[in-house]
Amino acid sequence: MFNLDSLVRPNLRDMKPYSSARDEFQGEAQVMLDANENSLGSAGPDQFNRYPDPLQRAVKQELAQFKAVRPEQIFLGNGSDEAIDLLVRLTCVPGQDSLLILPPTYGMYEVAANLNDVRVERLQLTPDFQLSPEIVASVLASDAKIVWLCSPNNPTGNLLHAEYMEEILRGFRGLVVVDEAYADFAAAPSWTTRLAEFPNLVVLQTFSKAWGLAGLRLGMAFASPEIIGYLNKIKPPYNVSEATQRFALQALRDADRFESLRQQLLVGRDWLAERLPALPIVAEVFPSDANFLLVRFHPDATAVYDFLVARGIIVRNRTTQPGCAGTLRLTVGTPAENELLLQALREFNA
Numbered sequence: 001m002f003n004l005d006s007l008v009r010p011n012l013r014d015m016k017p018y019s020s021a022r023d024e025f026q027g028e029a030q031v032m033l034d035a036n037e038n039s040l041g042s043a044g045p046d047q048f049n050r051y052p053d054p055l056q057r058a059v060k061q062e063l064a065q066f067k068a069v070r071p072e073q074i075f076l077g078n079g080s081d082e083a084i085d086l087l088v089r090l091t092c093v094p095g096q097d098s099l100l101i102l103p104p105t106y107g108m109y110e111v112a113a114n115l116n117d118v119r120v121e122r123l124q125l126t127p128d129f130q131l132s133p134e135i136v137a138s139v140l141a142s143d144a145k146i147v148w149l150c151s152p153n154n155p156t157g158n159l160l161h162a163e164y165m166e167e168i169l170r171g172f173r174g175l176v177v178v179d180e181a182y183a184d185f186a187a188a189p190s191w192t193t194r195l196a197e198f199p200n201l202v203v204l205q206t207f208s209k210a211w212g213l214a215g216l217r218l219g220m221a222f223a224s225p226e227i228i229g230y231l232n233k234i235k236p237p238y239n240v241s242e243a244t245q246r247f248a249l250q251a252l253r254d255a256d257r258f259e260s261l262r263q264q265l266l267v268g269r270d271w272l273a274e275r276l277p278a279l280p281i282v283a284e285v286f287p288s289d290a291n292f293l294l295v296r297f298h299p300d301a302t303a304v305y306d307f308l309v310a311r312g313i314i315v316r317n318r319t320t321q322p323g324c325a326g327t328l329r330l331t332v333g334t335p336a337e338n339e340l341l342l343q344a345l346r347e348f349n350a
Contacts, residue, residue, distance in 0.1 A: 080219030
């Protein structure tokens with residue numbers, strides 16, 4: 001039986017959060033002299049001398065409609081990395097608790113654990129980067145406070161099997177965090193549609209990928225209002241800037257542009273996936289539900305990587321990751337960038 005209060009660190013259950021000026025007064029007034037802001041204006045842009053809404057209410061209202069959730073089920077942070085760090089700090093007692101990762105996977109889960117002095121348990125995915133009954137059984141036997149399920153997975157690009165994920169959600173005693181940074185490129189429904197079923201579910205998404213807003217650093221976490229309440233309690237008071245909130249609102253009101261970008265990237269992914277296997281240096285192109293392809297090269301992926309760098313083409317060398325020997329991760333670019341990448345690979349050892 002999942003019990004959130006028993007999962008949260010004891011010193012945080014009754015912690016009194018910092019109360020900012022914008023928590024104590026919301027809205028507009030003729031004279032605002034409560035927050036020690038510069039009342040004269042801003043150097044540079046003249047619209048940013050006031051603190052932003054600490055709970056990003058306008059953005060959450062728009063986002064809730066777009067995602068078919070309630071505003072109180074949304075946490076917004078400085079990239080998904082802020083939510084990752086806060087979830088670790090919320091549940092894991094330093095030097096005592098553990099979290100569980102399934103490599104190869106996104107590296108920030110382990111960084112957050114190390115930063116917070118939290119032990120890392122590892123269960124490696126199958127050779128085709130999937131969950132299995134044995135892995136599920138090991139997850140359910142673990143006393144870790146959090147298990148991270150990256151789906152579509154990074155760096156492999158594939159969705160994890162939903163039936164095994166559901167088994168974990170039904171049986172794991174801690175938080176199950178499903179990282180959906182690349183979900184906009186997958187054909188499967190988001191796990192946000194299952195929030196009502198699983199009180200231990202947290203879904204991470206981002207504006208950095210399909211929305212094309214990596215420079216804004218805006219991440220999303222979706223969960224029960226109780227979990228979101230705890231995250232709001234321990235976050236910094238003004239963790240999302242006024243500029244970021246304004247640009248996010250513009251993006252949400254430009255959903256047609258988002259959909260156009262998403263479709264173009266899917267076309268580019270398919271274009272690369274069709275052509276890469278024909279190259280003699282390509283041993284395997286792994287199936288992808290993301291905006292990148294994991295590709296195994298032979299005989300030497302690092303030599304291919306160095307060759308591309310010399311051509312001014314930067315990809316990600318993943319040869320040192322568990323199960324990823326001989327691989328490079330290729331992000332889908334513009335049509336012209338994809339052509340340049342393919343031509344350079346054709347010329348390697350030509």
